[in-house]
Amino acid sequence: MTLHERSCTLVGVSTDGRLLKGEQTRNVILCRAADIASAEGLEGLSIGRLATELRISKSGVFTHFGSKEELQLATVRKAAAVFREHVVEPALAVPAGLGRVRALLDAWQRYQRAPVFPGGCFFHSTMAEFDARPGRVRDAIAGSQGDWRAFMERCLREAQESGEIDPSADLPQLVFELDAVCRTGAANALLHDDPAFYDRAARAMDARLAAVTARGGPRGAG
């Protein structure tokens, strides 16, 4: 292996491409961290607890990240990857247009209902936790949140350009309302232990979408 090849390898990856032991452990830690943080928040996440639950020494957990803030940032990135896997990728598997929009919203609602995170959507929890706490963690969360809305808007725009969505529809506004309704539905369902809120959210989302897919052109501000 030449020097150039060597310097190009990723950290945590062995010479023959497999994952290094440390990288596997790091991943195990982050999976658990995202689970905990979805229920207890990113501050409730503690290195000692992580170590106890995973039967690793506290310093063993710590050295993977170097600081709690770095652990929190890595956890946010991990959660974003999980979200992409469960929601974004299923949508990308469908051709652009209204079908993809439907696939996206379906996958999103399935993700909210399914216990992929034990404490509900990771981003709903942590966004409320950090929205008034400036810093790198908040920025990371805000970034993920922005990416998500941008992706939703892109899917809607594709459907708009193919003529399946009213050309006069205000897409950022639509994205905002879909986001609001879906996340609030899931939060209420959890808080009141009542799945009916998922249905309310679904109904609202269907209505929003129906209002901009009517054949007869624009129909009010709806």
Added chain:
Amino acid sequence: MTLHERSCTLVGVSTDGRLLKGEQTRNVILCRAADIASAEGLEGLSIGRLATELRISKSGVFTHFGSKEELQLATVRKAAAVFREHVVEPALAVPAGLGRVRALLDAWQRYQRAPVFPGGCFFHSTMAEFDARPGRVRDAIAGSQGDWRAFMERCLREAQESGEIDPSADLPQLVFELDAVCRTGAANALLHDDPAFYDRAARAMDARLAAVTARGGPRGAG
């Protein structure tokens, strides 16, 4: 003063009706506690920090509540009282009907924008924090949340009964959507430090209300 009169006096109130010193202090503590919790969460709220900021001894703070959970519960009740004062009472000052509905939504949006809590709406923060954490605190938050939606629905029903709102409108669904949009707008405004989200929320709320106040009867699922 008879024995009966004596036994009927409230705790923390002196014989001549004034507030006892302890009750005043307790109130000061709870005001600060609600402020902190709106930004840092009810778990981030710590007795030691409360004591330092208010220049009271830690034990002095503690004995007012007896446990952290009791402090959290008292803080939730205090925040609910503040919310009522800022949002519910201004609406009750207006005669029942569509006018009261408008007053309610106005007061609510003003409350979200104004820094009555430094960390945004207390209930948005704490609901996301406790929605997956069973216990008395979650029950208290869920109760307040339910009361709030019930009150909103009552105002809407008054307007419906007076013929100002479409009789076929699904009020619980409308309440859910108004709630979702308003709270998410405020949360996003804080997270991204962008007041435009308040306007998005306002636009969505106006549209929802307009859809059920149209003179020509029901117009689609809106």
Added chain:
DNA sequence: AAAATAAACGAACGATCGTACTTTCTTCTC
């Protein structure tokens, strides 16, 4: 003003927090 009660203090507890070390063991590379 005296007696009774309430409120606040100050010190200490065990536990846990994040972080910093050194040491031991495992894993990868050559």
Added chain:
DNA sequence: GAGAAGAAAGTACGATCGTTCGTTTATTTT
């Protein structure tokens, strides 16, 4: 398989957490 590199353990630190206690100071009632 030897040597290098990496991962995990172990221990200890200062700080802060919620809580308990006994004491002292304020306030209220008689």
